[in-house]
Structure formats: structure tokens, C-alpha cells
Amino acid sequence: MRILHTADWHIGKKLHKKELYQDFDLFIDWMCQFLPENDIDILLVSGDVFDFSNPSSESRTQYYRTLIKLKKFDLKIIITGGNHDSPSVLEAPKAILNELDIHVIGQRPENLQDCLIPIYKDENVDLVIAALPYLRNRDLQERFDAENHDSKQKAVQQSIAYHFQEAASLAKKKYPDVPLLGMGHLFAKGVSLSDSEREIQIGNLAGLDASHFGSNYSYIALGHIHKPQRLNSLTPIFYSGSPTPLSFSERKNEKRILLIDTSKSFEPESISIPKFRDLILVKGSLEKIKQKLSEITNIHPLQTLIEIEMEEENFSPSKTIELEEYIETFENEACEIVKHRVSFKYKPEGLRGITSTEEQISDFTPLEVFHKKLESVDETETSKEELISAFEEILDELNRPEQ
Structure with missing residues (x-):
């Protein structure tokens, strides 16, 4: 299997009111040349398809036009929701997209086993993909009940870890001896950030260690961090990064996609994306x-x-x-x-x-405005962290008006 790992498309993104739709179109045009030349079987998109939870009609049109272009190359596409995405927007055309071999998981399903996507080769399961979307507060709170910030921070980490480890356990029971690839959209400790990432979960304090994912994955394809990088782990755990620069802090970053050839190993080959603008x-x-x-x-x-x-x-x-x-x-x-x-x-x-x-x-993002407000407030650091956590929960609620 030849798998392409991408993430953080952020369709509809503006940079200081400048539309970036042309940048994304040129990236997809380049991909349409890359795919047939490299015999890609599977394309992964690890969250943040859109830049806004309620994308404009132009952004939705660009998204569907992109899927039509990519499907011409007879590959399986797996898309998971990110913190910018509305689960209902992503999953609205789910039944139609499934018929086109495009799998969309916008939110955590009630049955975690529904995140498992078996990949067949010659009528046998050759690979299993645990496609976990961004886990929201309502998903995590089912696994913990914390009364103060310190215990909540630890509980959030344990809850995210539970989802990855439980998905791996279900996969190994149903598909023993089959390699498992995970997808996630989250913040991990020790990564390098840019200005365009919006903080998630208690101001990034709930970042995961590589050990939280467990030892059953052969590769984990992450999204949310826009700079391509690897976690310090024996298991290949990578952020592919965004395919185009989304802020001036990314102006010197070399944008990449990651190619995994499972017939060789799960260590990816890093492919440089051409620069379309300075x-x-x-x-x-x-x-x-x-x-x-x-x-x-x-x-x-x-x-x-x-x-x-x-x-x-x-x-x-x-x-x-x-x-x-x-x-x-x-x-x-x-x-x-x-x-x-x-x-x-x-x-x-x-x-x-x-x-x-x-x-x-x-x-500024709403969270950045809130941080600036807190700079002038006479509160302890612990109290400020609790306020940030509460504010993020409010943002999470506002970002899903459909519910």
C-alpha cells in the first residue's frame, strides 16, 4: 500500500483579508500530477478541511471540486474532522461520498469501532486505519469528571489516550496480525508551533506524550500543527503540516506531504511541495x-x-x-x-x-483576545488557566451551532 498523509487544508483561509483559495487550488493541481506518477492507493486528510466551522458556499464548492479531481485517480480517501470543522458539515454528504470510496468521520461515533476502516488487497485485509477525528469536550467528559484544573488536565490526557488505545485494542481483536495506522487531530508535547495554530484543550497544557498512543500502531498520521515534524518516539508519529503557508510565521517553513510505502516500512518519505507564493x-x-x-x-x-x-x-x-x-x-x-x-x-x-x-x-483569534484580557486581570496563574479552560469550552459550544 502506498499512502499519502496530508492535513490542515484550511479551505477558506484568509491571510489579513487576502483570500488564499488560489494557493490551495495550485496545491491540488500539483497533487493531481503527483498521484498517478507515484501510484498512490490511499489519501489521508487528518482534520481541518475547512478554516471555519460554517464555511462559505465558495469554500464548500472548492472542497467538492477538489474531491472530484482527486477521485479521478482511483484512490481511497479518508477524511477526519479537525477543531475548525463542523462535524455536521463534513458528514452531511457522507452516504454519497461512501459510494465513491471517500470515508468521512467528522466526529467520534458512538461506537468507537466505526472509526476502524479495513483496507483490502486481494480480498484480504491488508491494513486497518483507525480514523479518529478531533475529540471535543463532550467526547472527553464521558471519560472523566474533574473538579479542579490540575486533575482535569491529567484526565483530559487520559481520556484522549483511552480513545487511541481502545481503538487499537478493538482493531487488534477484530484484525489480529494486521498493521494498524492511526489518524488524529490534536496537540502533542514538544512540537514547534506557528502563529496560525489555534490552541486546543486548556491552552495546549493537555498535550499528549508519544507514550499515550500505546504500542499497537505502526504509524500515526496527525494534524493540527502546521509545521511538518516528527514526535520523539519509536513508532513513526508525524505531523504532515499544512500544504500551504497560513501565516507569516510559516513563511520560511518548507511545506511537505508524507508518503508511506507499507511494502518497505512505515517510515515515511518526505515530499517537498512547490512554493506558490512568497x-x-x-x-x-x-x-x-x-x-x-x-x-x-x-x-x-x-x-x-x-x-x-x-x-x-x-x-x-x-x-x-x-x-x-x-x-x-x-x-x-x-x-x-x-x-x-x-x-x-x-x-x-x-x-x-x-x-x-x-x-x-x-x-487575533478569540482565544488570543481572551489571553490579552487576562494579562490585565489580577488573578493567580492557576485561576487564569481555569478561566482559559472555561473559555475554550464556550468556544467549542459556539463552533457547533447545529447541535
Whole structure:
């Protein structure tokens, strides 16, 4: 079996109000060349198909158009829900997609055995995939009842671990001696993060150790972290990362997909995805920014997106105005400035703590706004962690209005 591990498509994503649908389309076009050249049997998508739980009609159209393109290559597709996905949106066309050999598990089924997908070869089960979606609070609370933050944190870890270990136990009972591959969408300890990941479960404090997955898996295909990386474990446990950059903090990351050839081993081959656009952060004084912008060239099919951080020694409203006028008249068809901010090292006493260009509330996720609010609250660290946990549960409820 030749298996391709991807995750975190985030269809509908915007970067500072700039639509990224072209980036995703180019990734899929490249995949449509890669699939037949490499005889792929199975495509895994480990969560966060969409960027919003209620995706726009354009995002849904792009998703279905993508599935049609990929199914031309006669492969099995397995999709699990992520924390950004609405289970009901993903599973609405489930019956139709099953007929096309596209398996979608948007939420944990009541019977955990329904997460097990046997893969046949010559009428025999050659591989079993435990396709576990993002586990929400309502899924986890069935396994624990914690009264305080410390015990809840440990209980959440144990509950997530239970789901993976129980799925493995069910697979080994029903399909003994058959390799088992797991899918998950979660935060694991020790991984490297970027700005575009939205924290899950008690501010990421409930991250799993590799040991929590148990020893029955031959490979675990994870999603949620956008930078490709491996967990420190004897079992190959990998984040494939997002196929396209989703924030300026990912501008230097090399995007990848992972190819597992089970006839050789479960150690994946890392395949580099072509870059479709540059993301550039330009920092410095006004004059340095002008110089750097004049030197930017574009060798990729899509516009270069630019974020500007003007840093000046002394407070000067005129320089702020001059920067804004320069941006307004900036003309380069190959580039687009999508965000700018200004900071001064020395400011008059009455202006300390105030930036010349205010940060917009739209620049932050709801959780980031809540964290900033907590910075000014006189509470203990334990109390703040409890408040963060409660806020995340509220977000989880709001992200599934269909229920």
C-alpha cells in the first residue's frame, strides 16, 4: 500500500483579508500530477478541511471540486474532522461520498469501532486505519469528571489516550496480525508551533506524550500543527503540516506531504511541495523599508504578500503618515502589502504604551483576545488557566451551532 498523509487544508483561509483559495487550488493541481506518477492507493486528510466551522458556499464548492479531481485517480480517501470543522458539515454528504470510496468521520461515533476502516488487497485485509477525528469536550467528559484544573488536565490526557488505545485494542481483536495506522487531530508535547495554530484543550497544557498512543500502531498520521515534524518516539508519529503557508510565521517553513510505502516500512518519505507564493516580512526604518520593497522580485505564480513593521527611534507622526501614503501609492503587480504596523523606541511620556498604528481586533483569534484580557486581570496563574479552560469550552459550544 502506498499512502499519502496530508492535513490542515484550511479551505477558506484568509491571510489579513487576502483570500488564499488560489494557493490551495495550485496545491491540488500539483497533487493531481503527483498521484498517478507515484501510484498512490490511499489519501489521508487528518482534520481541518475547512478554516471555519460554517464555511462559505465558495469554500464548500472548492472542497467538492477538489474531491472530484482527486477521485479521478482511483484512490481511497479518508477524511477526519479537525477543531475548525463542523462535524455536521463534513458528514452531511457522507452516504454519497461512501459510494465513491471517500470515508468521512467528522466526529467520534458512538461506537468507537466505526472509526476502524479495513483496507483490502486481494480480498484480504491488508491494513486497518483507525480514523479518529478531533475529540471535543463532550467526547472527553464521558471519560472523566474533574473538579479542579490540575486533575482535569491529567484526565483530559487520559481520556484522549483511552480513545487511541481502545481503538487499537478493538482493531487488534477484530484484525489480529494486521498493521494498524492511526489518524488524529490534536496537540502533542514538544512540537514547534506557528502563529496560525489555534490552541486546543486548556491552552495546549493537555498535550499528549508519544507514550499515550500505546504500542499497537505502526504509524500515526496527525494534524493540527502546521509545521511538518516528527514526535520523539519509536513508532513513526508525524505531523504532515499544512500544504500551504497560513501565516507569516510559516513563511520560511518548507511545506511537505508524507508518503508511506507499507511494502518497505512505515517510515515515511518526505515530499517537498512547490512554493506558490512568497510571504515576506519587511522590518526597519522608513528608508530601509522603501529600499527593501524596491528590491523585491517574484518568481512564483502568485503574488508575493508583504507585511511591514516600521521601527523608528523617535516618535514621529509625520513618518507614520508618510508610510501610509507610500503604501497607498505602492505599485507592483507582483506584490501586495497586506498589513503594516509602526513602533517607536522613544515616545513622549504621555504616549507610552500607544503605537502609532493600532492593532486590529481582526488580527487575533478569540482565544488570543481572551489571553490579552487576562494579562490585565489580577488573578493567580492557576485561576487564569481555569478561566482559559472555561473559555475554550464556550468556544467549542459556539463552533457547533447545529447541535
